[in-house]
Amino acid sequence: MSEARGEALCVIAGAGQLPLQVAQGARASGRDVFVAALKGHAAPADFPGFEVEIFGVGQLGGLTRALRGRRIREACLIGGVVRPGLQDIKPDFGLVRHLPALAGAFGKGDDGLLTGVIRILESEGLVIRSALEIAPEATGGQPGPLGARRPDNAALDAVKLGAQVLAALSPFDVGQAVIVAEGRPVAIEGAEGTDGLLRRIIDLRAGGRLTKRPGGVLVKAPKAGQDMRVDVPTIGPDTVQRAHEAALAGLAIAAGGVLIAEKARTVALADELGLFIEAI
């Protein structure tokens, strides 16, 4: 009995290793996959065995034509994208009529901008899916440990406190991560991103505002009501490495709500460095 082939999918790919994981996940679930690599962020060589075309961020007309030609009606945006300036976008004919909407979205933060981009794609007849839905195997999965380590009681308390802080910040378009150490939230993510957040802990320890005693946890979770097609929280090997440099005890991520880039390598590195990764 052959598996029914799912609908074809376009992976609109930014930087990093996650777009390949999502493309592979989609193919493993029986879907034909076409990769639209965003110019300056992804390249055909990143997707061996996949059909890939490169599109500039302003080439909406080119993209929609390519998808119509392939009868592709679903897409997933995944991977890092450096927020462009409005003046950096070279709109093709297909994008021109959306420019007012795009200009409006530009004033609204990263989430607002991406939401605007998704609306434009939807108005072109595309259905946008979340990477969490396309490739659930790239998330932390069910609650529990991902590696060999488990949080001790102090770390569990810190995780709980961190989750409360993130819940309190949930109504705002702000970071999705917090670091709890010495019984209090010591760093909350804003526009600097998770790597900047972890670097701050290194600086705080160096400057004496935080003890050098190892400990503390990074808690990362989506906002309540967040559109999971927009900006899915992500960790990866770099996160684990930096958390180790920040002398944290481990990472807690929302089960099924955070993508893990290079999952096997990420978990192996955490084991090697003695950090836990707990899905909560």
Added chain:
Amino acid sequence: MSEARGEALCVIAGAGQLPLQVAQGARASGRDVFVAALKGHAAPADFPGFEVEIFGVGQLGGLTRALRGRRIREACLIGGVVRPGLQDIKPDFGLVRHLPALAGAFGKGDDGLLTGVIRILESEGLVIRSALEIAPEATGGQPGPLGARRPDNAALDAVKLGAQVLAALSPFDVGQAVIVAEGRPVAIEGAEGTDGLLRRIIDLRAGGRLTKRPGGVLVKAPKAGQDMRVDVPTIGPDTVQRAHEAALAGLAIAAGGVLIAEKARTVALADELGLFIEAI
């Protein structure tokens, strides 16, 4: 008709110019003032015209003897103190019996530590007052502008959003300041302090995560239910200077809930640099 002299007050002075302001404010309200300068943080020369003695952070016995001798029953803790390590404290005989309580307080963050110190002082018979109460003229006073500038509508929206973020974080032992720019909270204060928070904006602009377009506001307020004798939020000329370097439009502070170091100079500098300071 001569003003009734108020009760004598001990100003336990850390670093900065605020202890002198508070001492002057107390004297202006008709109180006798004795300054206990914390060793390594304040010096007699900082308090011309006042009676000053120096005490190490562990010299509780010495301090309480000095106050009993002067029949002083009220004190106010004010000024910056570098959080000492427990091992850095040289306890005198008067502190020894409080060491278990002090050690317990050390594990509880800055607020927890200061609350522990206040409890110890109270158990020695002292009444601890907030600097806001002793020297209300050193705060922003009633809601409204402190300098020549007023926030425009965009800045007022940002102030409102920032106040909401601080209210949401109020239950946690975390920063008392947030920066809102481009319609979203871009930096939330943790253990790094307000100067570190403002430096982050400078970095975010330099790194392209925030536009270089001037704008944005710093909002600073005490936590709901915060013990105002413990750690009163403060701004001063350095805050204004750094906010200017961060290209912010202005500062909003909780009316009557934030101390302003060198108030006249702070407001004059804000006027000179084109920033508003609004008490809210």
